[in-house]
Amino acid sequence: MSAGLLRVTWLPGDDILRGRCHCGAETEADDPVAIWEWLLAHPDHPGKS
Template sequence: MSSPTGEIYRIDWMPGTDVLHGTCHCGREHTSQDPIEMWEWMLAHPRGHEPQGHEPRGSTS
């Protein structure tokens, strides 16, 4: 999905699971089983997460 400002949000379903894997336009990634929670996380940008590189490697919010 693209926003009117050209940002791209991507949510992939992990086959064989109930897990969704989202990638924000800033590069941060997030997983959730709840699609509403996933979209709220993405659309809250930058609240709730910082652009990739501002957190120690290996951290996923």
């Protein structure tokens, strides 16, 4: 994934959104507000080990 690119995919056949940060971290949520908050928290993504 190119530097600085954030992607949110709406999974086909589902209501779930998958967010992927340019650092490779991923999350899923059913709320676009939560997805953007998680992505824009880079590098401190909530719940990232």
